[in-house]
Amino acid sequence: MDYRVFTPHKLLAPYVRYFSALNFNKLSGLSQIKVFADRYPHLVFQHNNGRSAFFRDTDALPPAFISGVKISPYILDLDNHEVVTVTFYPQAIKQLFGINVNELNDQIVDLINFAPADLLERLYYSKCLAERIDLLTEFLLKKINDAAPPDHLISESIRLINDIDIETSLNSLSKYFKISTRQFERRFKSSTGLSPKLFIRAARFESALQAIRDNQFENLSGLAHYLNFADQSHFIKEFKTFSGLTPKTFLFNNQKTQSVIPDNGVVTINHLVTEC
Incomplete structure (x- = not known):
């Protein structure tokens, strides 16, 4: 399993804590991700050869989705996959997408409700991780043009x-x-x-x-x-x-978490916790 964290574009810094990428192969011995409660919303793109690689209670998740604040922990079953995640600051969902984030608590909403129809296809056919991050950055930069000011x-x-x-x-x-x-x-x-x-x-x-x-x-x-x-x-x-x-x-039990250091230097915990 390969996990990496990336600093967002400077114009996205008030809205995005970080980008992250996870490459997972079942040969690593992992088959699940335990997701802890998390006060930060996320935008996720994940796939396994064009199909969803995340399953919750046997239901496939959308390949691209916005995940609201998580109040209760749960477990995702995995297939071989690659996932790119945008982790937002708490106010960013309301600022960028114009919705109260509490409406998304413990919810996963297909990105197609918020993004151009061709974005998902472009993400699928992008040639590398850097290109996928660039596509998501481009999408979010357009969003900040009409973003509401923070409270x-x-x-x-x-x-x-x-x-x-x-x-x-x-x-x-x-x-x-x-x-x-x-x-x-x-x-x-x-x-x-x-x-x-x-x-x-x-x-x-x-x-x-x-x-x-x-x-x-x-x-x-x-x-x-x-x-x-x-x-x-x-x-x-x-x-x-x-x-x-x-x-x-x-x-x-040797639970493994990924830690990140945001711009303010405070060490916090990423929302993905891998479990053998």
Whole structure:
């Protein structure tokens, strides 16, 4: 299996965290991808000789699709495949495609609903990965010409949530921005697909994944305290909600994740977790 991450075009940087590419062959011994809960939407192009290579509950996924925010973990069955993924920032779906991202939660929508009819064919017949990334870049660059401006209040609130050293909550954020909790929650969910409370929980889950992979803590109780969980049992319950695994299972069964470093230098976790 070959996994690579690519920096987006500079004009796409406010919307796209990164491009990634995964080449998979069953000879590698892998037959599934476990997809953890994920607060970032994606655009995915995948195929196996022109056919879909991803199956969920035996149903083939569209070869090209937009994947909304994932609240619950699930498993994809795989065929030999190549996949190119665009990972967006939370507000980008609303800005570029004009829809509230919460309408796509846990949904996979065929890209044909958002793209020119010939884009998929051009992706199929492209000669190399660089050409496929160029085609997707060209498509998205045209989208930004009519993109809606970001909600700067939401952008700043996401920055605060991502700072693990700052205690954040719905009440603290609404007080910080001097608006009602109800108004703040409505704006936040419309822009990111998640309520502030669920977004904060997902951010803590990502931090837990990275900390476990990096062996930053000698025991789970120390990690739970660092992440501001009430106790270790609450942390384990949250981890299992978002991953389907206990922290110990994730650690000791040699689950493999791909980490990326976005422009702000903060290490986060990619949405694909491979499983033997």
